[in-house]
Amino acid sequence: MSAVSTQSGAWAKGRAQTGPVFSCVMTMFNEGPLLRRAAANVLGQSHAALELILVDDGADDATRAIAQEIAADDRRVRLIRQANAGLSAARNRGLEHVRGDYVCFLDADDARPPWAFAAAAEVIRRDAPDLALQRGVLSEVDGDMRRFYDAAHFDRLRELLGENPIETGAAEESMARALAHLIEPQAANKFVRVDFLRARRLGFPNGRVFEDMLFHAMAVAQAARISIIHAPGFAYHRRYGRPQITASSDERRFDAIAVARMTFALLERTPSFADPLRRSAAAAAALRLVRWCESCVGHQHRWNFRMAVRAAMRGVDPRWSVIAADTPLARAELDALRRYAKEVFA
Amino acid sequence: MNLIRGKIAKGPKAPSLAETSLVRIEAFGLALDLVAPADARSAADAQARLRGVYEPFLCTRPVPAEGVAVDVGAGFGSFALPFAAAFPRWRLWCFEPSDLAADLLEENLRRLGLGNVTVVRAAISARAAAPAEPLAAPDARALQAMCRPAPFRPDPDRPEAVLRARPTDAEARALPTLPPEAIAALEPDLLKLCAPFEERGIAERLAGADIPMLVGAVWETPRGGAVLAGPGRKDEVFLRRAGTPWCLRRDGVEGARDEALDVVVAAYDARDFIGECVRSILDGAGDDVRVIVVDDGSRDGTGQLVRAEFAADARVRALSKPNGGCASARNYGRLHSNARHIAFVDADDLVEPGFFARLLDLARWTGAEVVQGGFAPFEEGDEGRVVTPSYERGAFDDLPTQRAAGLDFRLVPPARLLTGQPTIWRRVYRRDFLDNKNIWFPEHIRAFDDQIFHMTTLALCREVPHVEALRYLYRQHPGQDIRQGDERHFHSLEMYRATLSRAIKEGWPDANPILRSFMNTVRWSCGTLRADLRAPFLEGAAELYALARRAFPPQTFHGAEPAASGNEDFAALVEMFLRRFQGLPDHHVWMSLDSPSFHPNLMRMAAATAAG
Structure with a gap:
């Protein structure tokens, strides 16, 4: 029995990295210095096969200046500029430009640990799913940090499936997909196979917020195979520092x-x-x-x-x-x- | 199940270490099988700390691809080994005084074949004397040679672990121990701390060391100031008091505010009091409690006095502005503050030693928007100062006592504070909370201006940590606002209208505490007002009450019925106003109406018209 096993064991042993290539779409508007931190979270991933698509959604000058620095420092960054059209339209714009195998999202005021993509890559190499859903961390306004709101649903999925993916036609499919529907509709918690995304023309409702509800539901409903990544891969911040739609x-x-x-x-x-x-x-x-x-x-x-x-x-x-x-x-x-x-x- | 245990409880007799088993530890995107004591608790504890402390920490900050990490209290390696595997370009130093744990750690290292970890069999404790000269970056052998013995006892719960011995411990034995400076000498980029009851000493001794990332579970809480405001850089911090939600945290986002408390003292002709007031705030405080005296156009040289007396103290600033009233002076001080925490003190009041330093520490450890101490009125009499015990004493004894930052406190639901007397001056506020919720003092209101600040902060904050043992002393003397009974009372109607209107607009779940507070104020004002103002005040209050009745559902008025005003005429007046609205449906929009009776300046305007 190998002492280091499952998620990203190969990478930990220092072997050459192999696919998938991740495309991370990040939109920006007025995040300022938070953007630098979020971009560093993506570019600092131990799984380095990635591109970061920064969609400048009519950002303020300070945020745009930071984005330009980020793009100048790393060739994996692409900067796309548009007049302000809202989060959904900006994400859709970013989706048009992805060149990787799997697409994911990170809002410029949230965070990812360095192992997020490596853990996802391990599962993706194993299962080649249409969709992979990942656990997250909730950072509270009082400074406390805990498992994300939907931890209980992930726990139940693990009880039900072990490390196996949700498969079309499998005995437990109905309950497993029901649980997947109930996982928080969060942009950062998913990796979507680009071919699947294009075939189903998945995207966000232009001009609307609470956009993740629709994207999440359509991805969960249609993915032939859904993998679950139990290593936490994003952190959602509730903060007083800046106004949030969710507040x-x-x-x-x-x-x-x-x-x-x-x-x-x-x-x-x-x-x-x-x-x-x-x-x-x-x-x-x-x-x-x-x-x-x-x-x-x-x-x-x-x-x-x-x-x-x-x-x-x-x-x-x-x-x-x-x-x-x-x-x-x-x-x-x-x-x-x-x-x-x-x-x-x- | 929360397995991050706070107390060292008496457990069943620990199994012998011969009983080990492979346990699967999941962390940092990896799953590792480690040799651990066979008892379930050691492994479960380790996994819980990973999930509740270390993993969230690394999830929320940029972790460089390479660096040096120091693991104090490495145990069998549940943090160090997944970290070393997940971050292969980092170099790790593991300190572990227990031979049993260190044996397991080395066994695990061998099995995993990790080359980036060094094990030093030593404890880190402030009980070890600081080295006379700064340490050069030492190797493992040099560190080992520096070790001196200090007493430890076996952890009754975890067979592989040891705890700091108490003087009475019969089982205590001496283990090799290094001073905290030995950690600093390794110039770590990350320090992970799990050293029960040694944390405070370690943090104090490392206050000057640059350690960019600091994470740990703690059993006693180091002073927040030593960690966050010490001379050494600590950019990313997450320390959790084991078994509790309390944590000390910093996220190194650029442009952050100073890690300090600014106490704003609005002063107008306060020459006789201001010196003692400022001295009392600084008494027992470190550099992270600062004072901003705002001289609001005093004619008695208040500002000059402060500047002269505290010229040598960098913590005290005196700002001067044209007279604009207490509210304007408090806001002015806030606008000149760049601290994370803020408080507002009256120039003629005092605090007992350490009041703000300790509340600040509690504010940091709880993350609460508002924390507060107790208070007591005092008077200067012929016999000297007489402090009267507060009527509030014991008021929250029904709530369980909690402990953090070395203080016993109770978490008081804000609604219980809201209905009482505005006591904004014994509180410490988070500045980001006040800014985010846009809570200010209303500058055009020259009396009772703290009422709206009091209500809005308490309507929007979470539970308030309350420390009865710390006391703010407020001076009773004739001439204080509270004793006056003029038109300024009508401002409270304006403030209640504004607050109720905000409650509608922002969808506050329950406006009941506001309405109960309103009734308390009506009762109190009626007892204090000049006789000729009582009738118009009551009429204004009744009109406002009638508007609220049409805007909020009936259950909102529980305990805030007209009878609660303590005035027999009030109910009839309310009915009179309600008759006006007869035939129109209830609607939230009623709360957007207004009346000249709620505005002293419009009342004066009305009076001037009639006179003309």
Whole structure:
């Protein structure tokens, strides 16, 4: 038995690196010095076969200057400039330019450990999946750090599958894919095979935030094989240092409704819709985000928000209102979401 | 299950070391099989520390491709070996005093065939005297030769580990020990610390050393200032108090603020008090507690006095500005501060020694937006100073006691503080929190301006660590705002309206504490106001209450019913205003309405019109 095994053992022994090549898309707007840190996190990956696509989404001067320095220092960086069009459009723009085997994302205010790509590469070499999902770390405003919100779902996937990927047609596929739908729709937690991305034309809803919900759902629903990487590969920061959409109470929260509706409409054409368990997990994932947004908007918006959710749900298949009792969620959350579904589909 | 244990609990009798087993350790993208004691706890502890401390640390900062790492308390190698394997261009020094653990560590090293790790069989402790001359970067043998014995005892929970011995320990035995300076001599880029009960001494002695990355589990909490504000560079820091959520952290992002507390003292004609006030703040504090005296256009030479008396103390700054009121002076001080933490003290008050230094340390270890000490009123009488125990004493005894930064404290839900008297001056605030939430003192309000600051900070912060044993002393004397009963009371209506409106706009989950505070203020104001102002004040309050009634759901008024105002007429007045709105539906938009009765300047304007 080898003492060093599984994830990236080959790399640790110092053997020559072999594919895959990763393309990391990073958009920037006003991140300033945080951008340098995030870019260093990507460029400092021990798995060096990568390109960093920096999409300048109408960034401020300070951020652009830093991006230019980063691009000048490392030939693996490509800088693409556009007038400000929002996060989704900037990511889509970046996707047009990827030349690697697998694409991933890192927001300029988040972080990756140096082993993230190596751990992913190990799993990708083994499984050659369409999609690989990776665990993460949550950095809290009080300085505490812990496993990301969805650690329990990853734990259950490991119980269910061991180190094996989610396979189409396998006995546990339904539950495994349901769990994958419930993993946080985070951009940094996934590696998507570029051929798969192109074949399915995966992308983000232009002009909208809460964009990850749609991208995550469509990738999970359609990937023939999904690998799970249990070594944490990103850190999501909650901070007071700069305003975050995920901490706002304004009308941008309404985007969650629009994106949920579009996600449902697209998912209706995938195998995740036909299977009641997967469908109910996908519904729970989307409604969870919508409900959270409703609890965050200003009180003056709440009635409007609720009306918009109800109107949006008129445009989707009524079967999305059913969140099954065996959906793998904690009891309290499951009950709350089932009540919410009943209300907004009324 | 949280396996990062905080207490050294009495466990079952440890198995003999002959019983070892291979355990799989997952860390840094690798899975390694290591020889560990067969008891489940050693391996589980190690994995929990990797998951809860070391891995998150490395996940959140740029780790260079090469460097020197020092592992203090390396144990059987659960940190050092995955690190050495994942970062093959790093060189590691492992310090481990227990022979049993060091044997396992060397066995594991041999099995893995890692060439970048050196094991030194020694403890690191501040009990070892500092070397007379700075150490040259030593080799392992030289380090070994420098070792002196210090007493340790077996860890009752982990067969391979040892702990600092207490004087009464019968089982204590002497183990080779090196001074912390030996670590500095290795010029590490990263120091990983797991040395139960030695941490404080090690941190103090390494305060001057440049160690870019510092991570560890700690059982006692080193002074945050020694780690974060010492003369040596510590760019990336994450120390977690074992078994608790408390951690000391720094993320080396450029443009960060000073690792310090600025205490802003707004002073107006405070010549008689300011010297003692500033001295009390500095008493028992290090260089990271600083004072900004804002002389708000004093006529008595307050600013000059401060400049003269504290000319030799770099921690004290005196700023002078034209008179603009207490709120403007506090904001002015904040605008001139570049510290991570800030506090606002009144010029005629005092603090007991170490008040701010210790609260600052607690603020750093808890990461809390707001931390606070206790307070007590005092008066200067013929017999000298008389301090009255605070009415607050024991008010939070129902909450469990916690410990961090060498202090016993209780985590108080902010709603419980919000409904009470504004006591903004006994608190330490995170500057990034105040900035992010855009919380300022309202400069046009010349009295009770701290009410809105008090409410908004407490409505938006998490639980407040409260240390009753530390005391802020506030001076009672005639002429203080609190004793006055003029039109300025009407400002509180303006502040409650603004706060309730903000609660709507930002979707605060519960406005009940604001409304209860409102009722408390109405009751208190009615008792203090000049007789001729009582009726108009009550009328204004009733109008505001009526607006709130139409904007917030009924359960928001629990404990804030009109009767809570303590005034018999209030309920009838509220009904009168509610009748105005009859036939219109409830809506949040009601809270955007306003009335001249909420604004003293508009009331004066109205009075001037009538007079004209």
